[in-house]
Amino acid sequence: MGNSQSKTVLYAAIRQDHRLHGMSGRALERKHGVTWRTVRKALDAQWPEPRKPQRRRETRLDPYMPLVDGMLRADLDAPPKQRHTAKRIFDRLLEEYGARDVSYGMVRAYVARRRQEVRREAGLGPAAVFVPQSHAPGAEAEVDFGDVHIVLAGEPTRAFLFSLRLSYSGKAVHRVFASCGQEAFFEGHVHAFRVLGGLPRGTIRYDNLKAAVQRVLGLTRARAENERWTAFRSHWGIDPLYCLPGIEGAHEKGGVEGQIGYFRRNHFVPVPQVASLAELNALVDAWDQADEARRIGLRTGTVGQYFAQEQPLLRGLPGEPFETGRWFTPRVDRYGQVSVRSNHYSVPVRLIGRQVRVLLHANDLAVYDGRAEVARHERLIGRGGSRLDLDHYLEALLRKPGAFPGSTPLEQARSAGRFTPVHDRWWEAARAAHGDAAGTRALIEVLLLARHMEHEHVVAGLAAAHRVGALTADAVALEARKAADTELGSLAPPAPRHPARAAGTNVTFLEDWRLSHLPPDTRPLPSVAPYDQLLVRRPAADRKEGP
Template sequence: MKTKVELYAAIRRDARAEGLSIRKLADKYEVHRRTVRDALGSAWPSPRKKMLPRRSRLDPYKQVIDEILRADLDAPRKQRHTSQRIFDRLVAEHEMEGVSYSTLCEYVHDRRPKIRIEAGRAAPEVFISQSKRPGVEAEVDFGEVWVNLAGTMTVCYMFVFRMSYSGKAVHRVTASCGQEAFLEGHEHAFNVLGGLPTGQVRYDNLTSAVAQVLGFTRGRVENERWTAFRSHHGLEVFYCRPGLSGAHEKGGVEGEVGRFRRNHLVPVPVVATLAELNATIDEWDTVDDQRRIGSRAHTVSESFAIERPLLRPLPDDRFETGRVFHPHVNRHSLVCVRMNYYSVPVRLVGRKVRVLLHASELVIFDGKTEVARHERLIARGKPRLRLDHYLEILLRKPGALAGSTALEQARQLGTFTTVHDAWWAAVRKAHGEAEGTRALIEVLLLHRGMAHRHVVDGIATALSVGALTSDVVAIEARKAAHAETGMASATTSSPTGPVGQPAELPPLPSLTERRLAALPPDSRPLPSVAAYDQLLRFRPPATGQGDTP
């Protein structure tokens, strides 16, 4: 079917080439003679007349709605009319009938901004396109995301660092949006990008960087650790205006937060740890580098290849992003950090330790020695205990093991398995509650020097043959370790066995021998019997063979 423009062109061509009359042209193309006259008059069809607006049952009330909206201009922001309130007033005060709520909402949505413009309260917002130079500017923001973390729906925070020229973005999800996560996100982004932007990095007024906004100016009082961090890296910062207007000043990263969340975090990701999620996010970032932003001619990776050589090099030394605390260890062998409790070895009870708090974990030091490392808790008032920290005291108090919180958490994490439980039940039945539990604790001490899976294999083997001693578990665990590395089934020549013969295993020390080896060396002198030599002077002389002395 011809369009109207094509029809006009055909009519004009036949009239010009064949000299056909208006009647013959109308018969040929089966149109009205008025259409032929219009085509001969202009190559473009005349625009269709606009239809008069349809009458609506809302028409008698439109003036009243406009008056309400004008009055709202001077009302407090939180006490202005909603569409529902306007609808209720029209029904109650003007007896409105037959008007649907959706019809009224459409009218209010259309008229409210126009009334503001008519009153001079607002002007249409205009955006000015920006051209970015490679390697110069970047933008930073946090976004809220939900994660199914270890079976629990948890709100987390996604740090985003985006280069303005190429659109290259680095994402990292953390348990909090505190200063530790803010600084660690920067360090991760700098390492991925391989350098630093030479110009400004745009931020909103998050408390990790800004301690105080000075009125309506661009002046800011910065957080001291943030000032030290950006001084260490030589960052030039630009703080956007507060509120929605400031979001438009870093619209690239604002849009990137939503794009990444919609494309990669829907449906809600199911992970065991945040480290697992962040490893996957790094892979997604690599895939996203092959996309094109809008109508750009180059992909993100091609554009970043241009600005990568222009970035400033990273500093030689690393800035410590973790926050340092110095809590005391209470009598439960716990330290309190940010209203959560974490266990340390019982030998540290009553002492002060140093805690280095990161975005997703914390490390505890006794002096310069690391004594514990925990995944950071998100909810407040929760404990995180490690059973290994309490084994020494449980040797003296074996009855406390069965109902301990540390044991319950070990079961939840899977470090205390059903194999442990089965061996514990068997050894308690054979040796009694106290001695059986002490034997279990001796087995748990093996985890400190051997891989978890090897100890579990050793327990299972010992249980299968009815050997209920920790020494047998240790021997079987070492056999499992040697079998895994191939030492017990070597088929090539070796210093300890001929070709084709398995190499002999070195003798395995018993648990008693291992305990003695762990003791400090004995520096005492050897005993001497020289003092007893003086007794030889009183020995009676021999009388002869068979005589009694």
């Protein structure tokens, strides 16, 4: 613990004893072994006074420092092999300036510190040297994240591009995620290994990502790893090599950093506009395949040709899968929602008050009640958002139709294109014909059809029913079935038995549909002739007279 930190703890202990136990100044001095001045400072201020900087002591070299600086500045324009060394500067100070009281050690220490400062003051910075490296096929790879900007469902969004690059061939596999958390880190690896058909036999280079590293243990490559990352790399047989922290390790995985820059400049310009991350990742897969035709630097072959040589040398994949998602067990609140990572997601309202299991992945999440999946959502980016599925609230809205028009699930369904203008027109006509409550209930019954039928077929049924004024859920269901049968190439339903209805409409009503599906009736028409015999009047002689 540093001196400043220990003094802060001492001040806090003194204030606590004074405030809670009412200890006097003299008692505080005796307990903590300090003087009255320290007690007074602790009671007056929360933070210790910063240590006063020590005044630099003058040395015998001070009068000659400007001369040494001038020699170092002159070296900036001199040939590299004809620049001053510390020994040459010391000799010149003795011969030309008579600096007899200056030692060589003093000059050497000053030159070692001052030479780099002079370069930086001139805007040159420290000299950088890059040594070419050779990589064996199938031996090494590099992994990193880079941020990209996209337009997701009409909204400018920042996403994260995962990249795994084989060092020998330069073959890279990319994946776009909503975050760069541990779920994305794991899923990016799994996707890359499956695309490559294996993984390197040697090391994979990483920087100090929080998804893998909990703590850097000094200026070495030793790391305190995240427990899930240790289990993941053990399952796949990954041998990690962590880059040095800070600027010293910035060059150690330059291949993947350059690859991310190339991929971003060539495929994310102009900014992609997509409806979902799944759509964008389909494009990314195609771009990865197309990039196999490019050449890197002065190589004689393409990336794909080098990868064809490298792929057989990769190590095989394990037979058992590894669950990359993270499990949560939230409780469903009274709004039919669960909270995961500071965002809210809807579930069927029948689960209100129950504890469910949530499997969170990088781009989506699934909700389970026991072993049954009850909901699936695309993962939200950021915090404090909500993603609500209108279908989850339909049973509650049947009982409370007045809450339907202003509901948040309805607004999100409109934004996502699931609640179309066709729905609105049919709903408005149904309310005008049956009243607000009954018309809204009819619409909710139509929305329930989407659990058993395709959304497009239901919309087609709504449009057909609205054209002829058929404002019941039964009529919409029949027209949706007709649209589905037409798409599948099946025969159209038989004509209705009521010609008057069929004359001005192409909509099949429920009664007609039921009659059309009955088997043909070959029985003769009934006759009432036997009953007519009872109507023949008997002769008067046969009638018995009454009293």
